[in-house]
Amino acid sequence: MAGDDKRRPGCYHQGMWQRSPWPSSLTLVGAGLLAAGTLTRSTPLMAGAALVMALSAPVEVPVKRLAVLAAYPAAFVLTLMWPGTDLGAMDVLGALLVSGGVGTLVVRRQQAVQDEHWQQRVVTALHQGSQHLSEARDSRGMIRAGLDTLDALKIAPHLAFVAYRGGTPMILAGRGAYRAVVDTPIHPSDAETASHSVQTDHLVAEQALALLPPEDRRHTHMAPVYGHAGVHLGILLLSRSEDLPFTPEEHNAVQAFARLLGGQLGQWQAICDLREANDQTLRALGAALEHRDDNTGGHTGRVVGLSIRLARHLGWNERQIHALRCGAYLHDLGKIAIPDHILHKAGPLNEEERRIIQTHAARGHDMLQDLQFLPAETLDLVRYHHERWDGHGYPAGLRGHQIPEVARLFSIIDVYDALTHARPYKAAWSRARAAQELRQQAGRQFDPAYVEAFLELIVERDEAQLVS
Known part of the structure; x- marks a missing residue:
């Protein structure tokens, strides 16, 4: 043992x-x-x-x-x-x-x-590298952590990771002499290379190595990095100044590391693809809701964009912003269950109609219960975005900080957009009038701190940028 x-x-x-x-x-x-x-x-x-x-x-x-x-x-x-x-x-x-x-x-x-x-x-480097890769927050962080791990093995002083961005191969991370050319795109340098396919790993490697002085590339090694199902993710390049060829043991170590890096990057890419698929589904569902409630005219897209900008202004992290984005797409999902004669009524609602339309928040929440990929905060937004700071909202009559944070933020955006755009029952308000209404409702309907942050945001930027 x-x-x-x-x-x-x-x-x-x-x-x-x-x-x-x-x-x-x-x-x-x-x-x-x-x-x-x-x-x-x-x-x-x-x-x-x-x-x-x-x-x-x-x-x-x-x-x-x-x-x-x-x-x-x-x-x-x-x-x-x-x-x-x-x-x-x-x-x-x-x-x-x-x-x-x-x-x-x-x-x-x-x-x-x-x-x-x-x-x-x-073994030590791969073990530590696996930990560092798992702690990285994005693909760039994984690549940097990966090169740090490879650098710890002292196989070669000059290291680079090359991958395609927008169809163009680029050096995304580097160590040694490659530090000076990080984020440099790689293009065919003459008629001969231009006649070849830029997708060829060896051609890309040659072009990337040509960025180094000849004395820094006496011996070189290239290792492709593949993710799940053989998806090509990039190329690892190693270069030595010394006249010392790479040994088979070093080749094996680099290959083992390339598999480790490829596994982590492939998993991250799969998660990103799944998130993108989920976002596309939510966007499509939001668009379908707008066709159902066609008088809102782009309401969902506007509140999603403006909510995210306010969240970033407040310093929220990406996990919170993701939950907010999903909730903003789905906040009116429950209106699917509201009869057309109530949803599209031009005049004021009577008490029974108002009671029915107020059920849309809880109904939307119930519809989303089985979607396990949605964060809990997303469901909170859908259910509680009509709660009021003073406790007179619905469906639960929550008060102040009892209301989930995402719902408190989104309710301001939702009302502001509804005020500044025409609805079946009202004409569009001016920005100044809508801002004044928010000020008056701070501490009543809305979280006063979030109202202040939102008003700061719309003063700092032109509304054309905010709702584009």
């Missing part, structure tokens, strides 16, 4: 043999046996001692590695200096074989240490 590695005698863990005292002890025993073999001129004992040292010494330390390699040849030469020593050709051949064997063991162990270090770095 990996968790037991630290406690096993002689175990190599994270490239550090020194975690266990046994290797150093065996090295000392081997050195002692080598000395004894030298003194007794026992070549078998010397050979065995040399192998013990080769198998146990911490060869990742250069000085110790050199000592292990030199110990046996030095001991063999010393035996030749003893008076009366008579060694034959087989003894010399045996010494050469032992020296070669020790050298082979040391080199292999050194390579194993380096491989273990590398594997540990890759």
